[in-house]
Amino acid sequence: MRFRQARHTNLLKPIIDFYTQIIGLKELGKFESHEGYDGVFIGLENAFNAPNGWHLEFTVSWEQPLHRPDEDDLLVFYPDSTSEYEGILERLQTANIKRYRPKNNYWQRNGIAVLDPDGYGVVIVNPDRKA
Numbered sequence: 001m002r003f004r005q006a007r008h009t010n011l012l013k014p015i016i017d018f019y020t021q022i023i024g025l026k027e028l029g030k031f032e033s034h035e036g037y038d039g040v041f042i043g044l045e046n047a048f049n050a051p052n053g054w055h056l057e058f059t060v061s062w063e064q065p066l067h068r069p070d071e072d073d074l075l076v077f078y079p080d081s082t083s084e085y086e087g088i089l090e091r092l093q094t095a096n097i098k099r100y101r102p103k104n105n106y107w108q109r110n111g112i113a114v115l116d117p118d119g120y121g122v123v124i125v126n127p128d129r130k131a
Contacts, residue, residue, distance in 0.1 A: 002053040002054065003052075003053070004054065005054075005056050005057070005075075008058075008065040009059070009117075010060060011118060012038065012039075012040065012058060012059075012060045015058045015118065016058070018117055022097065023088060023124075024084070024088060024091075027042055028045070037060065038060050040057070041055050042056045042058070043056060056075075067118055067120070071103035071121065075121070075123070077122070081127060097115075099112050099113060109129070111125035
């Protein structure tokens with residue numbers, strides 16, 4: 001089974017920049033005017049077509065999204081190496097993206113949390129965690 005998380009946004013360019021330039025994912029494809037929506041697919045190269053593949057989809061339309069993220073609505077990323085993790089931290093700092101204290105103590109101990117442009121929590125888990 002493959003997985004896609006889709007989210008409507010009115011901040012498509014900032015979302016693309018956040019997930020590609022900061023988190024380090026790739027823009028896998030995009031579409032325009034598809035039944036009233038424009039959108040983008042973001043993930044790891046070749047991940048969606050792999051067994052148990054995944055990617056994120058963000059869409060925009062004439063209708064404004066009604067986001068109500070709560071503190072436990074998170075995307076959690078597990079970098080493969082300490083250098084990948086440190087690169088993300090450096091890009092977050094360069095972009096002046098502030099950390100926040102997540103509600104769940106596990107994420108506080110084992111990574112860092114930031115908000116994406118839509119206000120949803122994103123956790124980057126430290127690969128050197130002891131949990």
